[in-house]
Amino acid sequence: MFDKILIANRGEIACRVIKTARNMGIKTVAIYSDADKNALHVRMADEAVRIGPAPANQSYIVIDKVMEAIRQTGAQAVHPGYGFLSENPKFAERLHAEGVAFIGPPTGAIEAMGDKITSKKLAQEAGVSTVPGYMGLIKDADEAVKISTEIGYPVMIKASAGGGGKGMRVAWNDAEAREGFQSSKNEAASSFGDDRIFIEKFVTQPRHIEIQVLCDGHGNGIYLGERECSIQRRNQKVIEEAPSPFLDPETRKAMGEQAVSLAKAVDYTSAGTVEFIVDGDRNFYFLEMNTRLQVEHPVTELITGIDLVEQMIRIAYGEALQIGQDDVQLNGWAMESRLYAEDPYRNFLPSIGRLSKYRPPLESASDTCVLRNDTGVYEGGEISMFYDPMIAKLCTWAPTRGEAIAHMSDALDGFEIEGIGHNLPFLSAVMDHPRFVSGNITTAFIEEEYPDGFEGATLPDDQLHKIVVASAAMYRLAEIRRSRISGRMGNHERVVGNDWVVQVEGQDFPVTIAGDTAGADVRMGDQDFRVESDWSLGQTLARVKVNGSLLTLKVSKIAGGFRMRNRGADLKVYVRSPRAAALSKYMLEKVPADTSKLLLCPMPGLIVGVDVQIGDEVQEGQTLCTVEAMKMENILRAERKGVVSKINAGAGDNLAVDDIIMEFE
Template sequence: MFDKILIANRGEIACRVIKTARKMGIRTVAVYSDADKDALHVRMADEAVHIGPPQANQSYIVIDKIMAAIKATGAQAVHPGYGFLSERAEFAQALAAAGVEFIGPPVGAIEAMGDKITSKKLAAEAGVSTVPGYMGLIGDADEAVKISREIGYPVMIKASAGGGGKGMRIAWNDQEVVEGFQSSKNEAASSFGDDRIFIEKFVTSPRHIEIQVLGDKHGNCLYLGERECSIQRRNQKVIEEAPSPFLDPETRKAMGEQAVALAKAVDYCSAGTVEFIVDGEKNFYFLEMNTRLQVEHPVTELITRIDLVEQMIRVAAGEKLAFGQEDIDLDGWAIESRLYAEDPYRNFLPSIGRLTRYRPPEEHSHLTSVVRNDTGVYEGGEISMYYDPMIAKLCTWAPDRERAIEAMRDAVDAFEVEGIGHNLPFLSAVMDHPRFIEGRLTTAFIADEFPDGFSGVTLPGSTLRRVAAVAAAMKLIVERRAARISGTMSNHERAVGTRWVVSAQGEEFDVAIENGGEEATVRFADDEGLGVRLDWTPGDTVARANIGGDAMALKVELRTEGFRIRYRGSDLDVKVRTPRAAELARLMPEKLPPDTSKMLLCPMPGVVVKINVAEGDEVQDGQALCTVEAMKMENVLRAERKAKVSKINAKPGQSLAVDEVIMEFE
């Protein structure tokens, strides 16, 4: 077994590998860029080596710099994580030449299956059902349009060396092919150092289901069940689960055996994933093979109790798999929610900044439930614009899907993140969505169910009442505390009333509080009484309540007339006033926000890549105005209506902050 390994990656996956290596008694070496000098993976590793500037193409994907770090530290093996150099055959070759073990598959398998074009051809030759498409090199946008017309719209434009949704676009017409082709090439070159593009038919309303395979160097290969990865946004997975709520045992077995056959055809060893798209009739088509560890591997680990990183290390060290296909048992249900530094209220655009608060739910592993959080950040750390926006993977396990979903709801409720925009409210919304609960999933789930974007959750009446009851109970605690403090100072404690008017989400509730404190009864005007047991002190950012035996965790921020309360995807400004104050508040005029309808504002921190128009131009609804790049993704900003450009305030190469004015219109 190895004494020391280097992790050629960053963030949560680097931390994940370090945890397993530490468990196995193996010392670890981290590498880091200027942007990551204070990163969590650097703090966790036994050693750390600086490798260059923040940009990945000047640090993390520069093979010579990684090789220099290996030589300087004497690492015997390298785990590449995912992304960066994980599927670069040249890197594996460089390691072999230096006598360093690659904790991944052999070079031949990477070359055969890591390249999307080659893998499609090999799969077709092996008799694997594949999606129609053009696997040759595409020279320019005109050729891409011609090929797309022959295949038939819609088509998927994809980076050959890609992954993680980078360099991927769906095009429904010629114009979208022209725009998507160049953006895909740019993203592919930036993320992978390889701008080759291919095009295939986009199968509408498919499920994305993948099979985890694991092989050793002695010819043994098996599959560890499947993962349902259909909930995606911009072709990037958001929520995964294992097993799939759609597959039956027969289909699972057929997909698994086909995945193993494909892996054996290229003498595959280590962990890998064969991805399929599956239609409503359970017909499945080979999509691609990822010759690396997948982001969503924890859900497979939770239902199989097999540490995939440990197995990768053991396989790389020459050990045989200690189990066979007959030993694989899928136990219970696991769900993974990806926490992204993306603002769902701004169409999920990237958000950067300092994590002023980062408090994940407490991890645990019991017989009936598991909460696991794989992360690469910490409170006070910085979220950089240079890398992928994912900052954590929150996972839950339970004996069945219903309880795994409920565990995820509770875990998301208790997850505190402040200082950046993040998608926790959206994750809550998905967990409560009827279609998700029923398991009726496709890759179009988000587009279908949130066609106008995400603007928060409107709580049902019964849930809103419970929130109002908790708010009233908290208000009483705040007022009684203030009364005691003022009484101590003046030797006269003022009386605190027990009648309040709670307003939230456009509704008002007249309530009276009986008892108060940690246990209270909140009685509504219709005489319904809710018993509230409350664990909260002014200043706490999470209020834990129990109403009628049902536990609630609400994120709380004290405000002048009440609270900001976030719960189950909603973000509420809850006012708790005396009856007289509520009466006067109804007479106050509403303050309107400033009019920015004649301005194009930068929706996220980023760099202007291209300005598509000039001052004086007439633009049409949907016309591309400019492109802004952030976190390795190009975002095309379009006109919302017909207008004339009166002033352009930004230029290509300029860095912009959120809401900075890019251009103005007449």
């Protein structure tokens, strides 16, 4: 077995590979840019080598620099993770030329399957069902429009060398095809150094289901079931699960066998994923093959008990698979939530900055529940604008889908992140959404269920009532403790009353409370509640039992109450005496500043181009400028008709959130 491997990546996937290597007794080498000098993967590895400045095109994807790190450390093999150089055949060739093992597939397989155009042609030849489309090279936007019209809208415009949602657009008409073609080319060139584009039919009401395969160098190939990846935003997966709630055994077997056939057709070795689009009648069509480890691989590991990274290392060392197809058993259900540094209240725009608080729930494993958190960050660390905004991958396993969802909801409630915008509230809301719980999902789920964006979850009455009585008991307990501080009110304790009014979501809830220790009896209307907790003032996470049901709350103190976060809802809960509650009706509310005549930068990013000039009259929906953040282009459009009076930024300028780009009369 290898003595030392280098991980040509960063973040959570580098940490993930290090964990398995450590379990196998293999030493590890990390590489890092200037931005990652203090990163978690650098701390975890046995050795670390600096490879350049922060931008990936000056560090992580510079093959010469990675090769020099290999020479310095004497690493015998390289695991590329995903992204960066993981599907770059030139990198694999350089490793082979210097006698270093690539923990991945052969160069030929990378070239064949890494190119979406070539891979689709090979899939057709191998008898794999494929989506109708145009596989030739497209020279310009005019040709893209012509091809799109011939295929029939809607169409998917995709970068041939793409991945992770980059270089991908859906077009429903000629104008969107023209604009999407150019944006896809720009993103593809920026992210992959390859601006080739192809177009295929966009299947409506689709489900995104992928098959995990493992192939060795001895002619053995197996599939490890499927993953459902239909919860996507901007073609980027957000929540994955295994198995799929939609597939039946017959379809699973057919998809698995086709996936293995395709892998064998290109002499594939290592772990790989064959992605399919599946319609409502369980007809499935090949999308692409990812010749690397997938972000969502943990859910497959949880339902099969197979460590995919270990298998990749063993295959790269030349070992034969010790697992046959009959040995693969799917056990229980697994969920993965991708935690991103993006603000769901600002249309999921990227957020950067320091993690002033990062406290995930504790990992655990039992016969009825597994909680796993793959991460590459730590409290006090920084989320950089230079890389993918992923913070962590939170996974749960349980015997049934419903139990896996319930455990995920509880884990998300107990996950504390502060200092940056993040999508935890949105993930919680999805977990509680009736359509998701039912399994009736497509890749259009987010677009259909949140057409106007995410503004926080609306809790059902029973959940809101639990928060009301918990808040009342917690507030009164805190008041009692404050009243007992030595020296207050002379020698007399301040008397804390039993009657309170809880104000939340524009509603008043009069309550009466008895008890002043870890338990309290609360009367609200004609209902009685028993509230029990060991929470104390200052703790930011409260685990409260209300009538025996566990409620996990993120708690922040505000004047006259708490900010409570639970199940995707972000609530200001005021607990007041009846007199104070009555007077609060006369308090003025702060009105936000008028920014209707300003175009503000919605995220930290680089201005790629400004499409208007001072004095231009713009129409609703017209493109104003393009901002690039975390390698994704974001087109900013006019929300209404107006005249440009001032432009404060131009191409090449780096802006912070809410910097003024331009002003209107």
